[in-house]
Amino acid sequence: GGIITQTPKFLIGQEGQKLTLKCQQNFNHDTMYWYRQDSGKGLRLIYYSITENDLQKGDLSEGYDASREKKSSFSLTVTSAQKNEMAVFLCASSWDWGAQNTLYFGAGTRLSVL
Amino acid sequence: AQSVTQPDARVTVSEGASLQLRCKYSYSATPYLFWYVQYPRQGLQLLLKYYSGDPVVQGVNSFEAEFSKSNSSFHLQKASVHWSDSAVYFCAGGDSNYQLIWGSGTKLIIKP
Numbered sequence: 001g002g003i004i005t006q007t008p009k010f011l012i013g014q015e016g017q018k019l020t021l022k023c024q025q026n027f028n029h030d031t032m033y034w035y036r037q038d039s040g041k042g043l044r045l046i047y048y049s050i051t052e053n054d055l056q057k058g059d060l061s062e063g064y065d066a067s068r069e070k071k072s073s074f075s076l077t078v079t080s081a082q083k084n085e086m087a088v089f090l091c092a093s094s095w096d097w098g099a100q101n102t103l104y105f106g107a108g109t110r111l112s113v114l
Numbered sequence: 115a116q117s118v119t120q121p122d123a124r125v126t127v128s129e130g131a132s133l134q135l136r137c138k139y140s141y142s143a144t145p146y147l148f149w150y151v152q153y154p155r156q157g158l159q160l161l162l163k164y165y166s167g168d169p170v171v172q173g174v175n176s177f178e179a180e181f182s183k184s185n186s187s188f189h190l191q192k193a194s195v196h197w198s199d200s201a202v203y204f205c206a207g208g209d210s211n212y213q214l215i216w217g218s219g220t221k222l223i224i225k226p
Contacts, residue, residue: 004157040123040218040219041218041219042118042204042206042215042216042217042218042219043158043204043206043216044216045213045214048213058213090157090158092157092158098208098210098211098212099145099146099207099208099209099210099211099212099213099214100146100165100208100210102148102160102163103150103158103160103214104157105157105158105159106157107155107156107157108155108157
Protein backbone atom coordinates (compact mmCIF):
# COMPACT_ATOMS: atom_id res chain seq x y z
CA GLY A 1 0.00 0.00 0.00
CA GLY A 2 0.90 3.62 -0.27
CA ILE A 3 0.70 6.71 1.85
CA ILE A 4 0.01 10.40 1.44
CA THR A 5 2.07 12.69 3.64
CA GLN A 6 1.02 16.26 4.26
CA THR A 7 3.29 18.85 5.84
CA PRO A 8 3.00 20.65 8.09
CA LYS A 9 0.29 19.06 10.24
CA PHE A 10 -0.48 22.42 11.85
CA LEU A 11 0.07 25.86 10.35
CA ILE A 12 -0.42 29.15 12.16
CA GLY A 13 -0.17 32.25 10.06
CA GLN A 14 -0.65 35.98 10.22
CA GLU A 15 -3.21 37.94 8.25
CA GLY A 16 -1.93 38.69 4.75
CA GLN A 17 0.84 36.11 4.93
CA LYS A 18 1.60 33.75 2.05
CA LEU A 19 1.50 30.15 3.31
CA THR A 20 2.54 26.94 1.54
CA LEU A 21 1.23 23.45 2.21
CA LYS A 22 2.96 20.36 0.81
CA CYS A 23 1.75 16.90 -0.14
CA GLN A 24 3.68 13.78 -1.15
CA GLN A 25 2.26 10.46 -2.38
CA ASN A 26 3.97 7.16 -3.10
CA PHE A 27 1.05 5.41 -4.80
CA ASN A 28 2.40 6.49 -8.21
CA HIS A 29 -1.05 7.98 -8.87
CA ASP A 30 -1.48 10.34 -11.82
CA THR A 31 -4.11 12.64 -10.31
CA MET A 32 -3.78 14.71 -7.16
CA TYR A 33 -6.23 17.04 -5.43
CA TRP A 34 -6.41 19.75 -2.81
CA TYR A 35 -9.65 20.05 -0.85
CA ARG A 36 -10.71 22.46 1.85
CA GLN A 37 -12.78 21.12 4.75
CA ASP A 38 -14.71 23.59 6.90
CA SER A 39 -16.63 22.53 9.96
CA GLY A 40 -20.15 21.38 9.05
CA LYS A 41 -19.53 21.57 5.33
CA GLY A 42 -18.59 19.07 2.68
CA LEU A 43 -15.22 19.00 1.00
CA ARG A 44 -14.67 21.71 -1.58
CA LEU A 45 -12.19 21.25 -4.41
CA ILE A 46 -9.52 23.93 -4.66
CA TYR A 47 -7.16 22.59 -7.33
CA TYR A 48 -6.45 19.30 -9.01
CA SER A 49 -3.73 18.01 -11.31
CA ILE A 50 -4.15 15.22 -13.84
CA THR A 51 -0.44 14.72 -14.35
CA GLU A 52 2.92 16.32 -13.64
CA ASN A 53 2.94 20.06 -14.48
CA ASP A 54 -0.83 20.08 -15.08
CA LEU A 55 -3.06 22.35 -12.98
CA GLN A 56 -6.84 22.64 -13.02
CA LYS A 57 -8.96 25.01 -10.95
CA GLY A 58 -11.72 23.71 -8.76
CA ASP A 59 -14.70 25.64 -7.44
CA LEU A 60 -12.70 27.29 -4.64
CA SER A 61 -9.47 28.29 -6.40
CA GLU A 62 -9.64 32.03 -5.76
CA GLY A 63 -7.03 33.01 -3.20
CA TYR A 64 -4.91 29.93 -3.85
CA ASP A 65 -2.10 28.83 -6.17
CA ALA A 66 -0.87 25.30 -6.76
CA SER A 67 2.21 23.61 -8.16
CA ARG A 68 2.86 20.05 -9.43
CA GLU A 69 6.53 19.87 -10.43
CA LYS A 70 6.83 16.14 -9.80
CA LYS A 71 4.35 13.30 -10.16
CA SER A 72 4.66 12.48 -6.47
CA SER A 73 4.19 15.98 -5.04
CA PHE A 74 1.54 18.69 -5.09
CA SER A 75 1.83 22.01 -3.26
CA LEU A 76 -0.83 24.53 -2.36
CA THR A 77 -0.18 28.18 -1.55
CA VAL A 78 -2.59 30.43 0.31
CA THR A 79 -1.72 33.72 -1.38
CA SER A 80 -2.96 36.00 1.41
CA ALA A 81 -4.21 34.46 4.64
CA GLN A 82 -7.51 35.85 5.92
CA LYS A 83 -7.84 36.93 9.56
CA ASN A 84 -9.54 34.33 11.83
CA GLU A 85 -9.56 31.78 9.03
CA MET A 86 -9.66 28.20 10.29
CA ALA A 87 -9.86 25.19 8.02
CA VAL A 88 -8.41 21.78 7.29
CA PHE A 89 -6.75 21.27 3.93
CA LEU A 90 -6.82 17.73 2.62
CA CYS A 91 -4.63 16.36 -0.13
CA ALA A 92 -5.80 13.31 -2.07
CA SER A 93 -4.72 11.22 -5.03
CA SER A 94 -6.24 8.74 -7.45
CA TRP A 95 -5.15 6.66 -10.42
CA ASP A 96 -7.14 8.73 -12.87
CA TRP A 97 -9.41 11.75 -13.18
CA GLY A 98 -13.15 11.22 -12.95
CA ALA A 99 -15.69 10.63 -10.21
CA GLN A 100 -15.47 6.84 -10.57
CA ASN A 101 -12.03 6.77 -8.99
CA THR A 102 -11.35 6.00 -5.35
CA LEU A 103 -9.60 8.85 -3.59
CA TYR A 104 -6.80 8.29 -1.08
CA PHE A 105 -6.39 11.06 1.47
CA GLY A 106 -3.69 12.47 3.66
CA ALA A 107 -4.35 13.33 7.30
CA GLY A 108 -4.64 17.05 6.58
CA THR A 109 -3.04 20.37 7.42
CA ARG A 110 -4.90 22.43 10.00
CA LEU A 111 -4.66 26.15 9.34
CA SER A 112 -5.30 28.91 11.85
CA VAL A 113 -4.81 32.56 10.99
CA LEU A 114 -4.32 35.08 13.79
CA ALA B 115 -28.32 21.27 -10.19
CA GLN B 116 -26.41 18.22 -9.05
CA SER B 117 -26.24 17.77 -5.30
CA VAL B 118 -25.57 15.35 -2.47
CA THR B 119 -27.35 15.94 0.82
CA GLN B 120 -26.78 14.42 4.24
CA PRO B 121 -29.71 15.70 6.30
CA ASP B 122 -28.35 14.68 9.71
CA ALA B 123 -25.36 16.58 11.06
CA ARG B 124 -25.12 14.30 14.13
CA VAL B 125 -26.46 10.84 14.90
CA THR B 126 -26.21 9.19 18.31
CA VAL B 127 -26.71 5.45 18.75
CA SER B 128 -26.02 2.99 21.54
CA GLU B 129 -23.23 0.48 21.15
CA GLY B 130 -24.64 -2.72 19.70
CA ALA B 131 -27.61 -0.97 18.10
CA SER B 132 -28.26 -0.77 14.38
CA LEU B 133 -27.37 2.31 12.36
CA GLN B 134 -28.62 4.15 9.33
CA LEU B 135 -26.97 7.29 7.97
CA ARG B 136 -28.95 9.04 5.27
CA CYS B 137 -27.77 10.35 1.92
CA LYS B 138 -29.88 11.81 -0.88
CA TYR B 139 -28.57 12.66 -4.31
CA SER B 140 -29.83 14.74 -7.21
CA TYR B 141 -28.45 13.79 -10.62
CA SER B 142 -30.02 13.42 -14.04
CA ALA B 143 -28.53 9.93 -14.40
CA THR B 144 -27.29 7.42 -11.84
CA PRO B 145 -24.01 8.76 -10.52
CA TYR B 146 -21.11 6.95 -8.92
CA LEU B 147 -21.89 6.98 -5.21
CA PHE B 148 -19.47 6.66 -2.33
CA TRP B 149 -19.34 6.56 1.44
CA TYR B 150 -16.11 7.69 3.09
CA VAL B 151 -15.27 7.73 6.80
CA GLN B 152 -13.02 10.16 8.64
CA TYR B 153 -11.67 9.06 12.02
CA PRO B 154 -10.37 11.76 14.37
CA ARG B 155 -7.23 13.49 13.08
CA GLN B 156 -7.10 11.26 10.01
CA GLY B 157 -7.85 11.62 6.33
CA LEU B 158 -10.91 10.13 4.70
CA GLN B 159 -11.03 6.42 3.87
CA LEU B 160 -13.33 4.66 1.42
CA LEU B 161 -16.03 2.51 2.99
CA LEU B 162 -17.84 1.44 -0.19
CA LYS B 163 -18.89 2.59 -3.64
CA TYR B 164 -21.70 1.91 -6.10
CA TYR B 165 -22.35 2.45 -9.76
CA SER B 166 -24.55 -0.32 -11.07
CA GLY B 167 -25.71 -3.85 -10.32
CA ASP B 168 -26.94 -5.14 -6.98
CA PRO B 169 -28.39 -2.14 -5.14
CA VAL B 170 -27.00 -3.41 -1.83
CA VAL B 171 -23.27 -2.82 -1.65
CA GLN B 172 -21.03 -4.38 0.96
CA GLY B 173 -18.16 -2.38 2.39
CA VAL B 174 -15.45 -2.64 5.00
CA ASN B 175 -16.12 -3.25 8.70
CA SER B 176 -19.59 -4.77 7.99
CA PHE B 177 -21.01 -1.56 6.59
CA GLU B 178 -23.38 -1.76 3.66
CA ALA B 179 -25.36 0.75 1.66
CA GLU B 180 -28.54 0.48 -0.33
CA PHE B 181 -29.07 2.39 -3.56
CA SER B 182 -32.63 3.44 -4.35
CA LYS B 183 -33.34 5.07 -7.70
CA SER B 184 -36.96 5.79 -6.83
CA ASN B 185 -35.98 7.59 -3.62
CA SER B 186 -32.71 9.07 -4.96
CA SER B 187 -31.03 7.73 -1.86
CA PHE B 188 -27.89 5.86 -0.87
CA HIS B 189 -28.22 5.20 2.87
CA LEU B 190 -25.43 3.62 4.88
CA GLN B 191 -26.30 0.85 7.34
CA LYS B 192 -24.70 -1.34 9.93
CA ALA B 193 -26.42 -4.04 11.96
CA SER B 194 -24.49 -3.53 15.20
CA VAL B 195 -22.21 -0.56 15.89
CA HIS B 196 -19.04 -0.60 17.94
CA TRP B 197 -17.49 2.30 19.85
CA SER B 198 -14.70 2.37 17.26
CA ASP B 199 -17.24 3.38 14.61
CA SER B 200 -17.32 6.88 16.10
CA ALA B 201 -16.29 9.12 13.22
CA VAL B 202 -17.58 11.51 10.59
CA TYR B 203 -19.17 9.87 7.57
CA PHE B 204 -19.32 11.53 4.16
CA CYS B 205 -21.48 10.63 1.21
CA ALA B 206 -20.26 11.72 -2.23
CA GLY B 207 -21.46 11.38 -5.80
CA GLY B 208 -20.40 12.23 -9.31
CA ASP B 209 -20.27 11.14 -12.91
CA SER B 210 -17.14 10.19 -14.79
CA ASN B 211 -16.63 13.56 -16.46
CA TYR B 212 -16.85 15.73 -13.41
CA GLN B 213 -15.57 16.11 -9.92
CA LEU B 214 -17.18 14.52 -6.92
CA ILE B 215 -19.83 16.42 -5.02
CA TRP B 216 -19.67 15.90 -1.28
CA GLY B 217 -22.33 15.88 1.39
CA SER B 218 -21.71 17.93 4.52
CA GLY B 219 -20.97 14.89 6.66
CA THR B 220 -22.68 13.14 9.57
CA LYS B 221 -20.91 12.85 12.90
CA LEU B 222 -21.65 9.47 14.47
CA ILE B 223 -21.55 9.31 18.26
CA ILE B 224 -21.67 5.93 19.98
CA LYS B 225 -23.10 5.78 23.50
CA PRO B 226 -21.69 3.09 25.79
